[in-house]
Amino acid sequence: MLKNKSSLYRSYRPDTFSEVAGHKNVITILQNEVKNNAFPHALLFTGQKGTGKTSLARIFAKAINCEKPVEGNPCNDCLNCQLSNQGQTANIFEIDAASNNGVDEIRNIKENVSILPLGGRYKVYIIDEVHMLSKGAFNALLKTLEEPPKHALFILATTEFAKLPATIISRCQAFNLQKIDQTSLINRLNFVAENEGFVLEGKAAQEIYFLSEGSLRDALNYLEQLMIISDHELTLENLQKLFYLAPLSEKLQLIQDLLNNRFQTVIEYFETVEARGLDFNQFTLSLMIILKEIIEYKITNDSRFLTYLEANELLGWPSDIDGYFAIADCLAEAYKKSQGSGLNFNYLLISLLKLNSVKPQLTATETIKIAPSKLSQKVVNEAEYVTPTLTMIRNEKLATASSISMTTNKTITNAMALNTLVAPDGQARKEITKLLDQCFAINQNDQLIDPSKAREMIAWCDGKIIAVSDCEILIRFEKIWATNYLQHCLQDDVYIAKLSEFFGKNYKVYPIDETQFTLLKKDFAFKNKAKTLPIHHHDFEEVKTFKSDDLDNNEIGFETLVKQTLGEDCEIEG
Ligand SMILES: [Zn+2]
Missing domain, CATH: 3.40.50.300 (P-loop containing nucleotide triphosphate hydrolases)
Structure with a gap:
């Protein structure tokens, strides 16, 4: 039992800088x-x-x-x-x-x-x-x-x-002040537990860190409640009983069942969770964090992204991330719509079962707006004491992208892309490509020459400018999440204003992914052959969604055709 009468957070307030966690x-x-x-x-x-x-x-x-x-x-x-x-x-x-x-x-x-x-x-x-x-x-x-x-x-x-x-x-x-890192927070938990005469199991400490999301106050509150029901050892088992938490293994199993379309098992699992009194918000959010880690790890293959999971737990998991994103979208939707409705697990199950009938879509109808960070440059960020490398910038983009819902209500249509492609300005494309290259230029030590500019333009990293017209930029990304990320940033007026400052001109920006690019190539080739290519419109507006129905499947050397038609004004090589 607890020795201290007042709360742990109060009694363990640090007296010196050295005692502060993180x-x-x-x-x-x-x-x-x-x-x-x-x-x-x-x-x-x-x-x-x-x-x-x-x-x-x-x-x-x-x-x-x-x-x-x-x-x-x-x-x-x-x-x-x-x-x-x-x-x-x-x-x-x-x-x-x-x-x-x-x-x-x-x-x-x-x-x-x-x-x-x-x-x-x-x-x-x-x-x-x-x-x-x-x-x-x-x-x-x-x-x-x-x-x-x-x-x-x-x-x-x-x-x-x-x-x-x-x-x-x-x-x-x-x-x-960023969230307290895992090591510092767990060290502090161990110190407090030991001082109160307890032994804190490693896995329990990790789960508390995970529950508290980097807040020491929350972490100490969890620890305190666990101490009340424990004699000497603070175990993960007790923690899960106390807070009605689903073990990690169950959550991983659920994700695997979903990825493998084992919906019967999923339904059976959901029949048990409510009966066990699991906390819906905690369940959903922790699944989200697990998915975020998996996605980050699968894209980068860098185990530093794993804090809650271990690399060997993900052996043999699919490396195609679309499935994970689809589950994450369902979770986000269910989480948002269940707040205050009492539907909770039922809604989540229904939302997840949609994965059975609907394949992951390129676009969704719902928008969750999160403005790009507006923190002033003046803020002393803890991370800024290291000159960032390009890899760090890429990872930052990935981390931001995977932590927000990647759906957007504005779709780049084939017609928009074509409108750019039929009036290419080769000189402008070169200049814009150069501007962007400068943003992400690195020195001999692989460090960014202009880190703050790179951060500002982070959404453009690894994009390839296909064509620039007098009023549009068509850019393509290999990954859907990167495409959606830029598209997401473009919803913000402040961001748009920054861009026109950066490019010295107001451009409409059309980010497309590989699939869209393939369709675009076919469409262009088809229309070029049939001599039905549209005329370029200034201030082009188009509301239809990206369609491929009317496309000719006949691949007729798009690159050659474009080269013949447009010369060097477009970048179409893979
Ligand atoms: Zn003094």
């Missing part, structure tokens, strides 16, 4: 700032809940007031440190913007900020969930941030970076 790069920067006594008047920590934003803020506040800091860490021994640890200091103020709109608090700060600190060197204002401040409070805060007294420091923390006014962000040194 965020090594951010911590190094903060420690150096303490050591050199050089830091801006406002810091901003962004990141999901439970990643340690408030802990870092408190430790930093303590460290800069500490009388004898050790390597940038607070000593926890001097009077200031002790007062801070007991919550008795008169120099550190914590404001929770979530509990009220903050107007009074900010006004209070404005009135008192100029008064010198007592005992310590700095007055530190920690404003948690700062995005919840009202407009009035933000304006008042901005005034204070513009001309803060030398002895004042503001530490802002938020889970919702996008909701902050740009004027506030631009006055802060911003740190983007």
Whole structure:
């Protein structure tokens, strides 16, 4: 049983930077700032809940007031440190913007900020969930941030970076705290378990990491509940009983049954899950994470993508990823539509059974919009301390692509593609190809020369420009997911605006995949032979879906034909 009365998350709040789980790069920067006594008047920590934003803020506040800091860490021994640890200091103020709109608090700060600190060197204002401040409070805060007294420091923390006014962000040194990595989180879990007199089974630790999705707060809550029902050993078996979790082996079996069309088995399995009281959301989301890992691994063959699974568990699994994507789409649909409906497992089963009758489609009717990352360049990303290689950029694209639903409501039609193909501007194609090549250019060490540009244009990586007309770019990708990914980005107006800046012109962009490209080649050849190729239209609009019914199956040397007709203006080689 548990020794501690208060929650684990509270009793194991770190007192020094060294005890914080994860965020090594951010911590190094903060420690150096303490050591050199050089830091801006406002810091901003962004990141999901439970990643340690408030802990870092408190430790930093303590460290800069500490009388004898050790390597940038607070000593926890001097009077200031002790007062801070007991919550008795008169120099550190914590404001929770979530509990009220903050107007009074900010006004209070404005009135008192100029008064010198007592005992310590700095007055530190920690404003948690700062995005919840009202407009009035933000304006008042901005005034204070513009001309803060030398002895004042503001530490802002938020889970919702996008909701902050740009004027506030631009006055802060911003740190983007990523999810806590598996090793750091599991190390911390083991430390806490051991300290409480328990032994944490490796597989149980891994499952807790998986459940908590990188949030230490959630992870410690799971650990705590597991401790309550355990004597000494914290086992995966107990964890699964406690939280009604389906074992990994069952989930893998389900995916295999679906891939192999064993729908009878799937139906029988679903008859048991509800009776066992499994949690629907957890079940669906964990299946999604498993699929994401499989897809990433199958495309890259890189076992670094496997955190939850092991490579030998996936031996002999199909390497064609379309089947996995189809299952993921069903899961996403069922998850979204089941929220609040109570249909849950029944809906999921029905959704999955559709795989029986419908082959994976090139396009679907539903759109889930996720704007490309708008995080400002100013944010200090932990990953940015390594100069990225092209492989890293590719993997990043893949990871982003596979974590969002790849369906889109706008289909590139054959007619659109033809419209570009019949009015090719060879010079423009060369220039655009060159622009893109420059984006992803690498130096001798295989590092990107312009990583930020490459990230911005990540969706174009590995695409091949087929043709450029006066108003359109036709680009092809080998993989459907890459095609869908660019198409997905193109739904966002901000992204479109960035593109026209990049290309110096407004282009409509038509991404197509290999299948569409093959159909296009046939269509072009057929129409060229029949002399029915369309005339190029400026501002071409077309709403029909991509069709191949009317195509001649007769392959008549498309490459030769295009070369004869259009010369070197198109790129049609495989
Ligand atoms: Zn101290």
